[in-house]
Amino acid sequence: MLIAAREQQLVDAKNAKRGVAYVCPACQHAVILHRGTRVQPYFAHTPQNPCTFQGEGETAQHVLGKRQLSVFFAAWGPVTLEKVLPSIAQRADCWIDHQPRPVALEFQCSPINRDEVAERTRGYQRLGVYPFWLLGSRYARQKLGWSLIDRFASWLRGWGLCLLFWDVTRQELRIDHHICQAVTGEYLCQTVWVSDVAALSAGAQRRLWWSEPNIARFRFELDRDLRRSSLTLRPLQTAIYLTGHHLAGFPQTLVTTGVTAPIFGRGLLLWRVMVAAWLFERPSLLPETINGLAEEAFRLVGGHIAAVRFTGQPALQQAVDTLLTDLIHDQYLVKIPTGWRVLSEPHWDADYTAWLENDEKILG
Ligand SMILES: [Zn+2]
Numbered sequence: 001m002l003i004a005a006r007e008q009q010l011v012d013a014k015n016a017k018r019g020v021a022y023v024c025p026a027c028q029h030a031v032i033l034h035r036g037t038r039v040q041p042y043f044a045h046t047p048q049n050p051c052t053f054q055g056e057g058e059t060a061q062h063v064l065g066k067r068q069l070s071v072f073f074a075a076w077g078p079v080t081l082e083k084v085l086p087s088i089a090q091r092a093d094c095w096i097d098h099q100p101r102p103v104a105l106e107f108q109c110s111p112i113n114r115d116e117v118a119e120r121t122r123g124y125q126r127l128g129v130y131p132f133w134l135l136g137s138r139y140a141r142q143k144l145g146w147s148l149i150d151r152f153a154s155w156l157r158g159w160g161l162c163l164l165f166w167d168v169t170r171q172e173l174r175i176d177h178h179i180c181q182a183v184t185g186e187y188l189c190q191t192v193w194v195s196d197v198a199a200l201s202a203g204a205q206r207r208l209w210w211s212e213p214n215i216a217r218f219r220f221e222l223d224r225d226l227r228r229s230s231l232t233l234r235p236l237q238t239a240i241y242l243t244g245h246h247l248a249g250f251p252q253t254l255v256t257t258g259v260t261a262p263i264f265g266r267g268l269l270l271w272r273v274m275v276a277a278w279l280f281e282r283p284s285l286l287p288e289t290i291n292g293l294a295e296e297a298f299r300l301v302g303g304h305i306a307a308v309r310f311t312g313q314p315a316l317q318q319a320v321d322t323l324l325t326d327l328i329h330d331q332y333l334v335k336i337p338t339g340w341r342v343l344s345e346p347h348w349d350a351d352y353t354a355w356l357e358n359d360e361k362i363l364g
Pocket residue numbers: 024025026027028029045050051052053
């Protein structure tokens with residue numbers, strides 16, 4: 001830690017003197033001043049008297065990063081390093097007296113599980129504070145996926161759903177923003193580096209760009225994975241077989257492009273395929289039937305309805321509405337007073353090989 005107490009006064013490690021007794025401002029246990037030539041001066045608890053407040057063990061990256069972040073965010077308001085918050089038994093790495101509400105920075109360098117992130121986030125929210133999770137190098141190396149999104153992603157004005165990373169070497173903030181998912185399941189984001197807090201406040205400046213999903217390749221890979229009896233696909237394939245269809249032979253009319261909220265597990269397309277397979281087994285549908293099928297299919301494709309800081313419910317509802325609109329537009333369904341009636345069923349291929357004959361470019 002960077003801040004300790006002596007005779008009720010807070011002392012920054014860079015101003016501390018050797019041979020003086022300091023205590024932890026949170027738990028009042030004795031702490032030792034460490035200063036070397038290669039690392040920033042810092043205080044540490046002794047192994048005999050560990051801290052009773054939650055927080056992470058200190059690494060050189062964490063100590064240095066906190067100091068850098070206190071400078072980086074200074075334009076947003078007075079910064080307090082390692083602010084102790086007794087009412088929630090937490091200590092913010094940096095606390096910014098920002099208007100209209102304060103911001104708490106958590107510079108996360110060590111491993112942390114979902115429950116712990118959720119608990120600390122709720123603690124800050126109880127105090128009416130906006131928590132900023134800034135991730136260290138361990139996280140910056142990870143591939144974008146649900147595990148990172150679930151724990152740390154939050155909405156930020158001008159940036160959509162995003163993850164923030166602090167790089168102590170560059171002394172810059174990396175923003176992975178407008179996080180979303182291709183209909184074929186890949187997690188996507190745009191990445192920028194910002195070197196001051198004004199750029200963070202300004203929001204994304206470049207036009208967003210997403211590549212079109214390659215549906216032919218998706219079908220090919222789906223078929224390949226099914227032949228390898230992929231464990232994650234097996235429940236889907238079983239469910240589709242029961243409707244008399246083959247997963248990779250899904251009707252082209254179910255194909256959609258664009259991006260979705262990153263909640264659909266193996267992707268929106270497989271979800272639409274699953275819902276449609278079930279939906280056309282019935283002559284007519286009530287809204288609650290549709291919603292039930294939508295939720296069951298969502299579970300089967302490995303969807304996640306809630307993250308620590310956002311909910312996927314509106315996105316799932318929108319996916320239901322869009323699928324129904326598409327099927328009505330293509331004259332497979334018609335709206336009736338009680339719900340929807342099936343007019344005809346879209347064509348499914350017996351398997352993927354029918355597509356091989358139509359589509360040679362994926363073989364090239
Ligand atoms: Zn302590």
